[in-house]
Amino acid sequence: xxxxxxxxxxxxxxxxxxxxxxxxxxxxxxxxxxxxxxxxxxxxxxxxxxxxxxxxxxxxxxxxxxxxxxxxxxxxxxxxxxxxxxxxxxxxxxxxxxxxxxxxxxxxxxxxxxxxxxxxxxxxxxxxxxxxxxxxxxxxxxxxxxxxxxxxxxxxxxxxxxxxxxxxxxxxxxxxxxxxxxxxxxxxxxxxxxxxxxxxxxxxxxxxxxxxxxxxxxxxxxxxxxxxxxxxxxxxxxxxxxxx
Amino acid sequence: xxxxxxxxxxxxxxxxxxxxxxxxxxxxxxxxxxxxxxxxxxxxxxxxxxxxxxxxxxxxxxxxxxxxxxxxxxxxxxxxxxxxxxxxxxxxxxxxxxxxxxxxxxxxxxxxxxxxxxxxxxxxxxxxxxxxxxxxxxxxxxxxxxxxxxxxxxxxxxxxxxxxxxxxxxxxxxxxxxxxxxxxxxxxxxxxxxxxxxxxxxxxxxxxxxxxxxxxxxxxxxxxxxxxxxxxxxxxxxxxxxxxxxxxxxxxxxxxxxxxxxxxxxxxxxxxxxxxxxxxxxxxxxxxxxxxxxxxxxxxxxxxxxxxxxxxxxxxxxxxxxxxxxxxxxxxxxxxxxxxxxxxxxxxxxxxxxxxxxxxxxxxxxxxxxxxxxxxxxxxxxxxxxxxxxxxxxxxxxxxxxxxxxxxxxxxxxxxxxxxxxxxxxxxxxxxxxxxxxxxxxxxxxxxxxxxxxxxxxxxxxxxxxxxxxxxxxxxxxxxxxxxxxxxxxxxxxxxxxxxxxxxxxxxxxxxxxxxxxxxxxxxxxxxxxxxxxxxxxxxxxxxxxxxxxxxxxxxxxxxxxxxxxxxxxxxxxxxxxxxxxxxxxxxxxxxxxxxxxxxxxxxxxxxxxxxxxxxxxxxxxxxxxxxxxxxxxxxxxxxxxxxxxxxxxxxxxxxxxxxxxxxxxxxxx
Numbered sequence: 001x002x003x004x005x006x007x008x009x010x011x012x013x014x015x016x017x018x019x020x021x022x023x024x025x026x027x028x029x030x031x032x033x034x035x036x037x038x039x040x041x042x043x044x045x046x047x048x049x050x051x052x053x054x055x056x057x058x059x060x061x062x063x064x065x066x067x068x069x070x071x072x073x074x075x076x077x078x079x080x081x082x083x084x085x086x087x088x089x090x091x092x093x094x095x096x097x098x099x100x101x102x103x104x105x106x107x108x109x110x111x112x113x114x115x116x117x118x119x120x121x122x123x124x125x126x127x128x129x130x131x132x133x134x135x136x137x138x139x140x141x142x143x144x145x146x147x148x149x150x151x152x153x154x155x156x157x158x159x160x161x162x163x164x165x166x167x168x169x170x171x172x173x174x175x176x177x178x179x180x181x182x183x184x185x186x187x188x189x190x191x192x193x194x195x196x197x198x199x200x201x202x203x204x205x206x207x208x209x210x211x212x213x214x215x216x217x218x219x220x221x222x223x224x225x226x227x228x229x230x231x232x233x234x235x236x237x238x239x240x241x242x243x244x
Numbered sequence: 245x246x247x248x249x250x251x252x253x254x255x256x257x258x259x260x261x262x263x264x265x266x267x268x269x270x271x272x273x274x275x276x277x278x279x280x281x282x283x284x285x286x287x288x289x290x291x292x293x294x295x296x297x298x299x300x301x302x303x304x305x306x307x308x309x310x311x312x313x314x315x316x317x318x319x320x321x322x323x324x325x326x327x328x329x330x331x332x333x334x335x336x337x338x339x340x341x342x343x344x345x346x347x348x349x350x351x352x353x354x355x356x357x358x359x360x361x362x363x364x365x366x367x368x369x370x371x372x373x374x375x376x377x378x379x380x381x382x383x384x385x386x387x388x389x390x391x392x393x394x395x396x397x398x399x400x401x402x403x404x405x406x407x408x409x410x411x412x413x414x415x416x417x418x419x420x421x422x423x424x425x426x427x428x429x430x431x432x433x434x435x436x437x438x439x440x441x442x443x444x445x446x447x448x449x450x451x452x453x454x455x456x457x458x459x460x461x462x463x464x465x466x467x468x469x470x471x472x473x474x475x476x477x478x479x480x481x482x483x484x485x486x487x488x489x490x491x492x493x494x495x496x497x498x499x500x501x502x503x504x505x506x507x508x509x510x511x512x513x514x515x516x517x518x519x520x521x522x523x524x525x526x527x528x529x530x531x532x533x534x535x536x537x538x539x540x541x542x543x544x545x546x547x548x549x550x551x552x553x554x555x556x557x558x559x560x561x562x563x564x565x566x567x568x569x570x571x572x573x574x575x576x577x578x579x580x581x582x583x584x585x586x587x588x589x590x591x592x593x594x595x596x597x598x599x600x601x602x603x604x605x606x607x608x609x610x611x612x613x614x615x616x617x618x619x620x621x622x623x624x625x626x627x628x629x630x631x632x633x634x635x636x637x638x639x640x641x642x643x644x645x646x647x648x649x650x651x652x653x654x655x656x657x658x659x660x661x662x663x664x665x666x667x668x669x670x671x672x673x674x675x676x677x678x679x680x681x682x683x684x685x686x687x688x689x690x691x692x693x694x695x696x697x698x699x700x701x702x703x704x705x706x707x708x709x710x711x712x713x714x715x716x717x718x719x720x721x722x723x724x725x726x727x728x729x730x731x732x733x734x735x736x737x738x739x740x741x742x743x744x745x746x747x748x749x750x751x752x753x754x755x756x757x758x759x760x761x762x763x764x765x766x767x768x769x770x771x772x773x774x775x776x777x778x779x780x781x782x783x784x785x786x787x788x789x790x791x792x793x794x795x796x797x798x799x800x801x802x803x804x805x806x807x808x809x810x811x812x813x814x815x816x817x818x819x820x821x822x823x824x825x826x827x828x829x830x831x832x833x834x835x836x837x838x839x840x841x842x843x844x845x846x847x848x849x850x851x852x853x854x855x856x857x858x859x860x861x862x863x864x865x866x867x868x869x870x871x872x873x874x875x876x877x878x879x880x881x882x883x884x885x886x887x888x889x890x891x892x893x894x895x896x897x898x899x900x901x902x903x904x905x906x907x908x909x910x911x912x913x914x
Contacts, residue, residue, distance in 0.1 A: 050403065052383025054686055081334070083383070102686075107383030108334070109342045136342040141400035149882055152851050153838070160532070168848035169838055205835040212885035213875060217345065221400075224343065239334035 030092050033073035035121045036063035039128040042098055048143075048229060051134045052083075054104045061116045061128060062097045070097025080114040081241035083107050106241055109136025111233060113242035131240075133228055142225025145218055146176065149210065171204040179230035190223045275365050276304060276320040283323045283338055292329045299327065304364060307352045311707060314352035316361035318369065322353075345400075355702075356389040357381055381697070384690055385660050388642065391698025393706060395426055396714030403687075407695025410688060414466050418622045419635035425703045426713060434466060437563060438624035443488035444495070445551045445562070449597040451481040454546075459683055461546065461593060462539040464523065464531065468680035471671060476613055482602025483610025487626060493561045495550035509584020512577060520748065520780040521567070521737070524588065534780065536567055536737060536746070544589030552582050560732065569734035572786040617678060635679065642700030650674075663693045718743030726798030733785055741803065748780055751878055756803035757810045758866045758877075761796060768792045805877065813864035818898035826899025829892055839883075842903055852883060857905030868897045 044059035063074040076099040078086040083106025091099040105112050112134060117127040135143060146154075154173045156166040166172065174181050182190070192200045194214070198207035210219070227234040271277075280302055287296040305319040322337045324330045325348055330340040341348060354361040359380040363369035370380045381389065387404040397405045411417055415434040422430040442451065453460065455477040458467040472480070513519070518540075523533030525541040533539075547555075554561060556578045559568040573581065602610070611628075618634040619625060641663065649662050652672060665672075667689050670679035684692065720742040722730050730736070736745035739752045759767075769792055771782035787795075804810070830836045839851035842858075858867075866877070871893035874883040888896070 050384075052386065053403075053690065104384070107386075108339060110334075137345075137400050138343040140402065144399055144402065148880075149884075152882075163850070165839065165849060165851050168850060205833065206838040208835065208838075208884045209886060210884050212873075212887045220343070238331050241334050 030075055030090060032075035032092060032119070034065075034071050034093075036071045036074040036093075036097075036118050036126065037066040037120055038064045038068070039076065039116055039118050039126050040064065041116075041128060041130055044103070045130040046132065046231065048133045048135060049105050050140055051105060051109055051136050052107045053134075054102055055132055058100050058102045059114070059116075059130065060098050060100045061130075063093045063099075063118050064097065072097060074118050076116055076118050078103075078114065078116050079243050080112055081106055081243055084112055084114065084241075103132060105132055105134040108241060109134050109139055109228070110238045111240045113240050115243060131233075135225070135228055138221045139225045139228045141218070142221035142223070142228075145214065145222050146225055149214070150176070150222070153206075169206055171206055173207065176226045177229055177231045179232040179234060182226060182230050183232070183234045187223055187227075190226065191219055194219050194222060276317075279321040279337055280323060286333075286335070286338060295329070296324075296327060307349060307361075309350070309352050311710070312352065312355055313702075314355060314361060316352040316354050317364055318353040318359075318361065319348075320364060321366070354378075355392075356386060358389070379658055382660060385694050385697055388694040388697035391695065392700065392703040393710060394712045395424065396712070403691040403694050404698065406688070407691035407693070410684075410692050411695055414682065414684075415622055416638075416692075419618055421633060421637040421639065422699065423637070423639040425699075425706070425711070432622075434622075435565065435567070436467075436622040439484055439488070439619075440624055440626040441488055441491045441562065443485050444490055445548060446546050447548070447594075448481045448485045448599055448602075449594045450546050451484055452477050452597050452599060453594055455480055461542055463525075464535065464539045465683075468682045470617055470680045472613075478599060479602070479606045479610035480613050480619075481599070481610070483607045483614055484625075486602065486607045487611070489626065491562060493554060495548075496554045496557055504583040504587065505580055506584060506587065508580050509587075512581050513584055515784065516571060516573075516581075517781050517783040520783070534748070536748070540585065540588055542588060542590040542593055544586040545591075545593045547586075549582060549586060552585060553578055556581055567734055567737040569737065569783070569785065570732045571783070574786070617680075638696060639699055640701060640704065642697040642703070660693055660697060663696055664689050667692055715743070720744040722798065722802070724798070726794050729791055729795055730798075738780075738782075749782065752799070752803060754803060754805035754808065754877060756800045757805040757808040758862060760815070760861060760863060761800060763861045764796050764799065765792055768795060808865050808869050808877070810863045810865050813868055813897065815859070815864055815901060818902065822895050822898040823902050824899075826895035826897070829896055830899055833892075834886060834888075834896070842900075855900060855903055857903060859901045859904040862900075864897050864901045867900050868893050871896050 040062050042060040042062045044055065044057050047055040047057060049055045059078075061076060063071045063076060065071045070093075072093050072095050074093045074097075075090060076093060077090040078101050079089075080086070080103075085104040087102045087104075089101075091101065093099050099116075103114065110133075112132045114130045114132060115127050116130065117125050120126050152162065153165045153169060154175055156164055156175060158164040176182065185193075189201060193203065193207065195209065195211035197209035198204040200209075214222070233240075280300075284297070284300065287293050287300075290296065300323065303320075304317055307314060307316045307319065319325060322339075324333065324338045325341040327340055330338065333339055352361065353359075357380055358378050360369050360378060384403075387401040390398055390401045391404045391408070394401070397408075411422065411430060412433040415432045415436065416422075417430045417432050418434075418436075424430055450461075454467070455470065455472055456474075457469060458465040459469070519533035521534045521536035522538065522540045523531040523535060524539070526532050531539070543552075551562075556571070556573060558570050559566045560570055614620070614625065615628055615631075618631055620628040620630050621634045624630075642659070644659060646657060646659060646662075649657075649659070650673065651657050651662065652665065655661055655665060666679075667682065667684060669681070671677055671681060721727060721744075722741070735741075735752075738746045738749035740747060741752045743753075767782075768785075768787060771784055830842065836842075837847040837849055839849040841847040841849060841854045842856060844856060869877055870883075871886070871888050872890075873885050874881050875885055
């Protein structure tokens with residue numbers, strides 16, 4: 001009797017345990033035919049996308065052998081913080097030594113550190129770290145305002161649709177990616193320059209005052225956008241989301 | 245026997261005691277308690293521990309907002325949402341909430357993120373089970389929740405805005421009725437051409453090739469692919485040709501012969517700024533030009549030469565509502581442009597299309613197919629009525645129960661996934677489905693799904709006080725003879741007036757207060773370049789003097805701002821001292837030369853219009869008001885409001901109005 005009830009209790013507990021455990025779907029692993037010595041980024045790093053969205057361009061990495069030549073048939077695996085998705089999650093390098101994956105960033109704004117890894121002949125992992133930037137609501141609003149008001153002077157690159165005014169200015173504005181300079185300014189400094197113009201911090205009057213055109217929230221959004229895209233990264237931009 | 249019963253009693257009592265203990269034990273071992281312990285452990289060694297501990301409240305937390313139907317206990321586990329100093333924490337559930345324009349206490353969590361607010365376990369709060377229909381909304385669709393209350397375009401929610409725009413501009417709403425929460429029916433903006441006179445315009449072979457694969461003709465085509473069989477495309481093209489009636493004036497004989505002078509054609513195409521609206525693929529495969537009109541890369545393989553001539557002469561004969569202006573080109577110009585456009589052809593496009601004359605049965609079958617596929621939902625086709633409710637209504641698609649959906653194998657069983665997959669590959673959901681294959685990109689599909697998810701029960705049942713209404717659409721039309729002329733010139737394809745029209749060119753709502761008469765007359769006759777950096781510019785319409793005067797008079801009398809009296813300040817005669825002061829302010833305090841050019845020798849800025857002749861262009865009253873507050877006279881302009889004193893504004897006005905450009909050279913061309 002005792003043993004029977006014990007069995008029932010044990011069964012119940014086993015059922016509870018079974019229902020609590022998560023099923024982990026296993027993906028069929030690809031078999032590598034070659035093993036590289038190094039992995040490098042071809043393109044697709046440092047892109048900007050909205051949270052939870054795919055980056056505009058796919059991420060392409062390349063595996064090289066010891067001589068530095070592109071290697072076909074090596075297995076590359078991609079990983080990132082939870083919420084980051086890769087399509088595909090892994091792949092074999094093609095004839096030009098490259099693997100292409102589409103990256104969707106996680107739901108939090110900030111920097112995402114992605115890892116692309118392959119194994120060398122000794123079975124050791126060779127990894128490459130790549131950073132992408134996810135913009136939340138505030139930074140997205142900041143980006144919109146940047147496109148409307150700031151970019152024509154602050155972005156030296158011209159496109160077909162938008163000719164840059166950068167070269168025409170006697171005193172050059174700082175591109176917003178210029179972390180070396182901009183990271184030294186506090187949020188209050190940046191806000192003051194946007195609000196009252198360059199002369200507020202003894203800088204050029206070519207930077208006009210925007211305080212009567214943009215709201216306080218707008219200026220905050222702009223500052224958070226500038227922090228988000230600065231390179232090297234700003235400390236105010238928050239945590240880096242990476243795989244633990 | 246007796247001993248057994250005692251033992252049994254003992255066991256039963258034991259089990260009973262244990263089961264009594266389950267409830268308090270469950271509470272003790274509950275997930276939220278576990279997370280709260282974790283949070284306290286995490287903050288213990290931080291420098292801000294004291295503040296964080298003071299803010300911390302144990303036990304189940306709840307945000308209750310009866311008006312929104314919100315009972316959210318999410319903050320029981322997500323303890324640090326409001327802690328600004330947790331900026332560096334990346335671990336969930338303890339992250340700080342990113343900055344948004346709303347307070348968590350006032351809106352709760354599930355209004356934006358969905359999920360089950362009352363649940364107190366991770367799985368029940370986040371995931372959908374049969375009992376809980378509303379799973380957490382994936383981050384990429386989060387903007388759909390903004391759209392529940394915000395009915396118009398919203399800064400900071402580009403995906404929602406784009407999705408709403410696509411629903412109209414790709415013509416989704418031709419077939420799917422979308423009734424908006426404010427009672428309006430969403431209208432299409434794509435304006436597909438009538439097919440009643442199609443035989444005047446193109447060949448049956450082209451129609452066949454187009455029906456088979458619209459994107460083979462033009463990669464930018466918004467017409468979807470219906471995946472028709474060869475026979476079906478043959479019969480439909482046969483019907484459309486047989487059904488077409490000829491329109492008088494669709495073929496003109498020009499006094500000049502169609503000329504093939506590529507250089508002259510290219511320069512006329514450029515001068516007329518055709519590329520402001522039409523794109524052409526260049527040798528590198530990149531599209532160059534705007535997307536208001538159709539792509540012209542292979543137009544020579546499509547249109548009949550006679551039709552093209554008639555169209556270039558006056559497009560309104562064939563299509564009275566077209567966005568294309570009536571250019572008033574001379575016969576030789578039409579001939580040159582026709583020759584130039586016809587040369588843009590692709591011999592491969594129709595190389596394999598060989599069609600026998602259509603039989604009566606084929607035509608009848610084609611007609612049936614044209615009705616079955618709902619072609620008349622988008623296109624006007626003589627003899628076929630526009631079908632009503634051709635496709636399912638999408639007004640509340642965002643609340644469609646998951647149990648009513650049929651999923652594909654391997655798909656996640658969630659509504660957003662269903663909507664996105666349905667847009668991506670509509671025909672994969674079963675045989676005989678009619679929805680065609682569109683060529684949306686991934687981000688376009690995400691934004692469409694975002695816009696559709698916003699159309700849910702909550703958006704319809706919200707108290708009106710909690711919603712932010714869309715700006716009502718304007719159907720402003722100018723009146724009289726000038727109004728007719730302006731429509732003929734399709735001014736509204738690029739310019740906006742009183743809330744109606746395009747956004748490519750400046751808003752002309754207050755143009756009557758802004759410009760001097762002589763300048764406007766000259767500009768309409770021969771538009772010159774105000775902004776050297778723009779690639780889209782005002783074309784020349786070869787207007788007669790009478791037409792120019794008609795439009796000028798209309799603009800100057802009707803489009804006057806009530807706050808600007810154009811004659812309140814003189815156009816000349818300002819004291820020299822004031823002009824000098826203005827000059828100093830221009831180059832010094834306000835550094836206007838960063839964006840504008842007054843002296844072509846020294847100034848380089850070209851964001852704003854060139855001001856070398858501004859004194860002959862603008863009224864002094866307008867300049868003064870513009871200096872005081874540019875956004876007040878033209879909302880959205882990039883010129884910052886400098887909150888100038890009246891003295892500064894007046895001095896700058898004096899300086900600028902003295903820039904008459906007399907005898908000075910234009911910006912030297914490189």
